Amino acid sequence: MAQHPQAKILLVEDDRTNASLGEATLKQYGHDVTIIHEGNLCVETLLQDTYDVVLLDIVLPDCSGYYLLQTIRQDEKLQHIPVIAMTGLDDYESITQAYEVGATDCIIKPFDWIVLAHRVQYIAKNSHDKRALEFALYALRRSYNRLFEAQSSMRVGQWEWVVDSPIMSWSEQVYDLLSLDKDTEPTLNNLLSAIPRNQRDAIEENINALKRGEKNNEVEIPIVIPEENGRYLQQRIELITDNHARSILIGTIQDITERVRTDEKIRKLAYYDRLCPYTAVN
Secondary structure, eight states: OOOOOOOEEEEEOSOHHHHHHHHHHHHHTTOEEEEESOGGGHHHHHHHSOOSEEEEESBOSSSBHHHHHHHHHHOTTTTTSOEEEEESOOSHHHHHHHHHTTOSEEEESSOOHHHHHHHHHHHHHHHHHHHHHHHHHHHHHHHHHHHHHHHHHHTEEEEEEETTSSOEEEOHHHHHHTTOOTTOOOOHHHHHHTSOHHHHHHHHHHHHHHHHTOSOSEEEEEEEEOSSSOEEEEEEEEEEEOTTSOEEEEEEEEEOHHHHHHHHHHHHHHHHHHHSOOOOOO
16 A cells, blocks of 8 residues: 555544444555543544544543534634544534634544544645744744844834836835835835935936946945934946746845944044144153
8 A cells, every 4th residue: 555644633522333443444555543531532632642533432431522623612722723523413503613623634433444544644734834834934034033133123124026016015114214104005106205305316327237238236325304404325237037037126225324423523633633743742
């Protein structure tokens, strides 16, 4: 028999004959099976190991399968595990209740264990894929949050524009750096409109030169925001080509006001020292 990717299964079944038959069939399909015959051991067993799927008999002598389903779905560590409810109650209300309390799937006894083995395989694979996606999204969110915090502390914002299209996006920091309202739509015109008119032409010329290939793929452009004490920004624009052969401009805007003012202080001090050299005291 062809080997399938293995799933680790917890089988909760009080009927020992049925449990043994299920274990033998599932193992033929490459699955690893743990059997418990008492429902009150279910949650404890799940917390002690990692399982891909639970096969849960709804009618157990010591507790309700519905109650166990609710308990599993309310536990942060267990709520992601797929649970297939096995029931001899074939009425509509019993099956509906199983789904309402959290069953991933429901199968009515008597059933063919070979059919169930294939359903287990399908559900386990989907569960793995879903958890991999959730982990990737979680890692992406963490990465984004770290980037957001770093950019906020460094006063850095970024924008992207698909050349000659309306598709544009920018980070939250761009709103603050360019004093834009939070409801401002990310467009190239809105971005340029936030830059003082006497500096806007230079930026547009550099963007057009990048598009025409007349410049290297990256330019740096200073921006001065005329406030009470003046605010200095540095904008770097880079042209790249994505996997779909689209030209994309990526702009990075950084507030360099403190650096500029520090440089000015240093220059003033150096100039003052040249005009008023220290007199040596004997």
